[in-house]
Amino acid sequence: MKQVIIATKNAGKAREFQALLGKRGVEVKSLLDFPNCPDVEETGNTFAENAILKAEAMARYFNTTVIADDSGLSIDALGGRPGVYSARYAGEEKNDQKNIAKVLSELEGVPFAKRTARFHCALAVAAPGRRTAVVEGTCEGYIAEKPQGENGFGYDPIFYIPQKGKTMAQLSAEEKNQISHRAKALEKLDKQWDEIINGKE
Numbered sequence: 742m743k744q745v746i747i748a749t750k751n752a753g754k755a756r757e758f759q760a761l762l763g764k765r766g767v768e769v770k771s772l773l774d775f776p777n778c779p780d781v782e783e784t785g786n787t788f789a790e791n792a793i794l795k796a797e798a799m800a801r802y803f804n805t806t807v808i809a810d811d812s813g814l815s816i817d818a819l820g821g822r823p824g825v826y827s828a829r830y831a832g833e834e835k836n837d838q839k840n841i842a843k844v845l846s847e848l849e850g851v852p853f854a855k856r857t858a859r860f861h862c863a864l865a866v867a868a869p870g871r872r873t874a875v876v877e878g879t880c881e882g883y884i885a886e887k888p889q890g891e892n893g894f895g896y897d898p899i900f901y902i903p904q905k906g907k908t909m910a911q912l913s914a915e916e917k918n919q920i921s922h923r924a925k926a927l928e929k930l931d932k933q934w935d936e937i938i939n940g941k942e
């Protein structure tokens with residue numbers, strides 16, 4: 742089976758890539774399969790910059806094609822925060838519960854209609870000796886008043902999708918993978934897929 746490395750240490754993301762790329766006949770390895778690989782500092786100002794940093798560092802490390810995902814939540818009433826700081830919004834430990842609690846407390850008293858937000862995903866494809874490609878995808882919704890649902894990861898329990906009448910964490914994995922920012926970004930790589938895999942050796 743064709744194989745690709747996704748430069749993430751986030752188990753939730755890795756699971757989604759396994760499902761999304763499995764459908765396309767591609768087997769996914771994540772950095773969780775390589776416990777000794779170095780950490781890459783996310784010093785960029787945009788999702789795209791951070792995705793490029795992670796993908797290029799890992800393409801050099803593995804000397805092969807690597808895809809990285811930098812993603813997060815932008816909330817209009819908070820001027821776009823947590824944005825690129827989504828993972829460490831409540832501190833360096835990257836605690837999903839604390840991040841959610843911080844967002845909910847900052848939005849206290851903000852009415853539903855003004856709680857608009859979007860998930861954003863930037864994917865960078867890097868390979869030794871090739872120009873790095875970037876694609877992006879978004880998913881629109883509202884920040885709920887309280888967490889609901891057990892599926893997904895990160896901010897999913899507070900991300901309400903009006904068309905579904907549910908939070909992202911109340912959707913099944915298959916339902917999330919039809920509408921998510923990650924799915925939308927990946928669709929944009931579909932025309933390049935053969936090239937991505939074949940540029941791998």
Ligand SMILES: O=P(O)(O)OP(=O)(O)OP(=O)(O)OC[C@H]1O[C@@H](n2cnc3c(O)ncnc32)[C@H](O)[C@@H]1O
Pocket residue numbers: 748749750751754783810811812813814827828829837840860893894895896897921923
């Ligand atoms: O950098 P890697 O190793 O990939 O893992 P990470 O968890 O640090 O990932 P990011 O730097 O991209 O930060 C993404 C943040 O946004 C959140 N996030 C990203 N995609 C999400 C999704 O589909 N659902 C809910 N939260 C998401 C996630 O929980 C993190 O807090």
Ligand SMILES: [Mg+2]
Pocket residue numbers: 783828
């Ligand atoms: Mg990260």
